[in-house]
Amino acid sequence: MSKLYVARNPRVAARSLDGEMMIMSGRDSTLFTLNKTATILWQAADGATSLDEIVKLRICSEFDVEPAEALQDAENLARELASREILEVSEEPIPHRNPAGASR
């Protein structure tokens, strides 16, 4: 399986409220909240770290889950967030367009 890279879409608005990430779509102002796993993925999505590294370093260390299963779930989640224009997904590293890094 080829590596996947994920990056936060700079057009969304985002803020953590008591550990829960609020996201407003830049496309149609739809408001979302991300669960804990999705929040970890969002915060780690710097465009340079591959999804399998994110899963290994950030998700498997946090949850008691098999790495292969976690990677599959993370990929599904990343693609779903990409379909809502919250994340960008690519098989190549994604150039840095968001200088501040993860949302506060």
Added chain:
Amino acid sequence: MSGLLVELHAKALAKNVPFSVQIDLTYRCNERCVHCYLDHNDHGEMTTDEIKRVLAEMADAGVFVMTFSGGEIFLRKDFFEILEYARYELHFCVKLKTNAIMIREQEAARLREIGVESIQISIYSHRPEVHDAITLVSGSLKRSIAAAKFLKSQGLRVIFANVLMVHNMRDYRDVRALAEELGIECTIDPTVTPMMDGDRSVLALGVGNQGLHEVFRDQNLVGNVDEFCAIPDPADEDSLFALPCSAGHTSCYVSPYGDVYPCVQFPLPTGNVRKQRFIDIWRDSDKMKEVRAIRLKDLTTCTSCSHVGSCSRCPGLAYMEGNMRGPSSQDCEKSFARTGVPSANMLAKKRNAANLVQIRTMPSPAGAPAGALA
């Protein structure tokens, strides 16, 4: 408000998080609206660096929705620098309030690129002679409408804000029609706000009871008129523990000079971000805590008013009238125009006025009938 937004507001309230803030970037303006409550002279606006620092503090405090307003925001030469910082670096959901007359194709495209949630434009009438007579700038309606079209062509969300006054009372239906034709949302507000220095003379521009009565019976605005204008049910015990509004609870306002108020319409100084960290003002200001402690049961006159559970009472307008726990006469007038039932405040004023008038029969000169003036 969507269910999720209500949920997030409730969470922000429970955690004492300022969910939304309005910053007026400047009080300078290129229009001179007859009803405006601001002093347009620059008394020392925050610099670009100061604003960026304050924005970063606000992001750290948890602020999600950031409204940039004024004055006219596009008069600041660093406006786009501030906006880019707020969006790209701090990821705020940004809303703009503007007269839009400085927005052309290029600015509209840049706003689209940076990403803003909405742009609210003040439109007073569909007729230039009425709109321009309110802004006191010839050609302003034409330029604002052109800007609205540029913004719409970029796919941005545009909202017309139509403040109703005696000048434009007859035009709101046509403003709404114009908005609909352009695919733009439209809000109608019959509230004229006193000047921030307390001068209430501008209130004479309001539509008055007759105007409110008419507006509140327009089903295109209020939906079910019978329901909207129904005599209110008595407030139950729970509603007396309700919060008056979000001011100071999940939202606040910052002036171009760094003063923090509970709301733009509630000029109670609670601190200044040039001297203190934003979060320290938000959490620890005695004034902010005082505002936060007020429940409907604590209001002086309103607690006994039949409208208490349904009134739009603005604590800021009440503060400007002299008592943040007191009634807001403008909202009393709205409740009366809506239902025909005078508020407790109106009845008390009537009693007090009656007590001031003392009519005594003059002793009549001999032969003249009692009470004759001649």
